[in-house]
Amino acid sequence: MTVIDIPGSKSVTARALFLAAAANGTTTLLRPLCSDDTEGFAEGLRSLGYTIAQEADRWRIEGRPSGPATPEADVFCRDGATTARFLPTLVAAAASGSYRFDASAQMRRRPLAPLTRALVSLGVDLRHSGQEGHHPLSVRAAGIKGGDLTLDAGESSQYLTALLMLGPLTAEGLRIEVTELVSAPYVEITLAMMRRFGVEVLREGNTFTVPPGGYRATDYAVEPDASTASYFFAAAALTGGEVTVPGLGAGALQGDLRFVEVLRAMGADVEVGADATTVRSTGRLRGLTVNMRDISDTMPTLAAIAPYAQGPVRIEDVANTRVKECDRLDACAQNLRRMGITVDTGPDWIEIRPGTPAPAEIATHGDHRIVMSFAVAGLRAPGLTYDDPGCVRKTFPQFHEVFEAFARGLPQR
Numbered sequence: 221m222t223v224i225d226i227p228g229s230k231s232v233t234a235r236a237l238f239l240a241a242a243a244n245g246t247t248t249l250l251r252p253l254c255s256d257d258t259e260g261f262a263e264g265l266r267s268l269g270y271t272i273a274q275e276a277d278r279w280r281i282e283g284r285p286s287g288p289a290t291p292e293a294d295v296f297c298r299d300g301a302t303t304a305r306f307l308p309t310l311v312a313a314a315a316s317g318s319y320r321f322d323a324s325a326q327m328r329r330r331p332l333a334p335l336t337r338a339l340v341s342l343g344v345d346l347r348h349s350g351q352e353g354h355h356p357l358s359v360r361a362a363g364i365k366g367g368d369l370t371l372d373a374g375e376s377s378q379y380l381t382a383l384l385m386l387g388p389l390t391a392e393g394l395r396i397e398v399t400e401l402v403s404a405p406y407v408e409i410t411l412a413m414m415r416r417f418g419v420e421v422l423r424e425g426n427t428f429t430v431p432p433g434g435y436r437a438t439d440y441a442v443e444p445d446a447s448t449a450s451y452f453f454a455a456a457a458l459t460g461g462e463v464t465v466p467g468l469g470a471g472a473l474q475g476d477l478r479f480v481e482v483l484r485a486m487g488a489d490v491e492v493g494a495d496a497t498t499v500r501s502t503g504r505l506r507g508l509t510v511n512m513r514d515i516s517d518t519m520p521t522l523a524a525i526a527p528y529a530q531g532p533v534r535i536e537d538v539a540n541t542r543v544k545e546c547d548r549l550d551a552c553a554q555n556l557r558r559m560g561i562t563v564d565t566g567p568d569w570i571e572i573r574p575g576t577p578a579p580a581e582i583a584t585h586g587d588h589r590i591v592m593s594f595a596v597a598g599l600r601a602p603g604l605t606y607d608d609p610g611c612v613r614k615t616f617p618q619f620h621e622v623f624e625a626f627a628r629g630l631p632q633r
């Protein structure tokens with residue numbers, strides 16, 4: 221049996237940085253994720269004048285309930301959508317200040333219009349210097365009164381997360397009616413973490429009522445990243461092996477841990493304990509049809525192992541994977557076809573037939589999840605190469621070393 225320590229959750233780290241920055245007092249984050257996305261978030265906060273002391277597995281953040289320490293700043297959000305969507309929202313609540321935001325070419329292509337429109341409707345002076353609803357943009361802060369919003373979060377739940385976290389920083393709070401929502405479990409992470417920082421959101425059906433009053437600092441231990449864990453769970457199921465991930469069990473916040481239920485439905489033996497999850501291969505890997513709307517960051521993981529299943533694998537309701545680091549439905553299909561596998565796609569689905577993958581160069585499109593997913597397939601398809609293996613830095617800079625060492629402990633074929 222192999223036990224593997226997975227680095228901290230990107231989503232939890234990003235939220236903790238936002239909440240700690242806005243809180244009254246000092247927050248210590250234990251085992252935060254250290255990767256390009258979260259370092260970029262911390263660097264963004266520093267550009268805004270926040271004080272963050274970073275030691276390897278412990279970050280200390282001095283909260284500033286009144287907002288950034290600098291009246292003006294330029295913030296570069298790199299590739300991180302959490303950074304690019306959460307930080308402009310954080311500064312919007314300040315009483316005054318003028319802030320410019322930009323992001324990488326990849327992130328500039330990704331949308332945020334429903335969020336920027338919501339901020340503008342709350343009276344925020346937000347302007348785009350390029351394409352409407354995309355970075356770069358600027359925010360001139362003058363405080364937010366609050367009020368009612370209607371939000372379409374059918375493209376990204378991050379719009380809702382940003383506005384929920386903004387609520388307590390407004391004078392009167394926010395009432396948000398959500399018309400569409402993808403990646404719903406990420407909103408549960410947000411609500412649970414806001415509660416830990418002292419704010420209780422009232423949820424009635426699709427309406428969220430967020431009280432004013434601000435956040436209270438708290439020490440916070442970041443759980444391991446469940447999307448990252450999916451590569452290790454899938455590798456065990458694919459190769460006849462077994463893996464245990466400590467720190468991710470029944471009480472985990474992240475919906476992506478539900479990926480193990482998909483492996484279970486395919487035939488793997490899965491045990492979700494109080495504080496650890498184990499996946500054990502039974503030698504079977506059945507095909508299936510599965511809706512991944514809630515856990516779509518693990519869609520590429522499943523797509524990459526799908527050719528080895530005994531029947532077709534059809535993944536449905538994942539249209540929003542087309543607006544991630546790349547168009548993930550097309551990228552998965554393109555790479556599987558390069559490996560000689562038969563694949564069909566539609567606007568929001570992909571269907572993969574069983575086959576025997578051939579060596580190929582994987583077109584990564586600068587997407588960490590394409591690399592990490594196909595690395596799992598590579599355990600049974602020797603000869604996969606990557607045009608940009610380093611893009612794993614976004615969430616897991618040590619992925620290649622860790623995954624190779626892990627793979628040496630799996631049954632060899």
Ligand SMILES: O=C(O)C1=C[C@@H](OP(=O)(O)O)[C@@H](O)[C@H](O)C1
Pocket residue numbers: 230231232234302375376377378381402403406516517540
């Ligand atoms: O809120 C978050 O931390 C995230 C939400 C999800 O995005 P969408 O809501 O855009 O699907 C997920 O894909 C992303 O990796 C992280």
Ligand SMILES: C=C(OP(=O)(O)O)C(=O)O
Pocket residue numbers: 299300301302517544545589615
């Ligand atoms: C989509 C992702 O990231 P983000 O939207 O936070 O950039 C991801 O990590 O798969």
